[in-house]
Amino acid sequence: MLKKVIYASIGIAAMALGAVGTVVPGLPATPFFLLALLCFTKSSEKLNCWFRGTGLYAKYVKEYEYDRSMTRKQKLIIQAAAGLMMFISFLLIGNMAVRLLLIAAFILHNYVFIFVIKTRQAGRTETTTKG
Numbered sequence: 001m002l003k004k005v006i007y008a009s010i011g012i013a014a015m016a017l018g019a020v021g022t023v024v025p026g027l028p029a030t031p032f033f034l035l036a037l038l039c040f041t042k043s044s045e046k047l048n049c050w051f052r053g054t055g056l057y058a059k060y061v062k063e064y065e066y067d068r069s070m071t072r073k074q075k076l077i078i079q080a081a082a083g084l085m086m087f088i089s090f091l092l093i094g095n096m097a098v099r100l101l102l103i104a105a106f107i108l109h110n111y112v113f114i115f116v117i118k119t120r121q122a123g124r125t126e127t128t129t130k131g
Contacts, residue, residue, distance in 0.1 A: 004043045011039030011047065019056065028078040030070075033060045069118035079113050 018032030033056060040047040051057055064070055070078075086106045090099055 007039040007043035008047055011036045011043060011051075014039060015051070015056070018060070022056070022060075028081045029056075030060045030064070030074060030078060031082075033057065034064065037061055037065070063120075067118070067120065069120040071122045072119050073122060075113050075117065075119060079110065082109055 014032045014035040017027070018029040018036060021027035021029035021032055036051060037048075037057070040051045083106065086102050086109075090102045093099060093102070
């Protein structure tokens with residue numbers, strides 16, 4: 001029970017950050033919405049169904065969930081925003097261990113976006129990919 005409450009709380013916080021990210025440049029929305037989807041799936045069928053019915057899910061998550069791919073533009077926006085935030089953190093933090101952790105996170109982040117997440121053509125939708 002406590003686990004579900006924690007997942008629901010993290011999901012709500014992630015959704016709120018994602019919603020802010022839709023209007024604030026430099027804060028990517030999609031990763032927060034993906035986290036919200038994961039948390040809602042693990043916490044509550046009601047929250048999961050509700051989130052899947054929102055326009056935010058349809059716009060930012062639905063196609064990624066369908067075929068685990070993003071457009072080149074989506075990938076570049078997320079990579080640039082995350083890279084900028086990691087770079088600023090690197091400059092502001094003097095602790096060498098944390099700096100090394102940021103470098104590792106930056107490398108892992110870019111590896112995933114370049115080699116793991118597929119790139120789909122812009123404008124391709126779920127209905128056209130089913131054949």
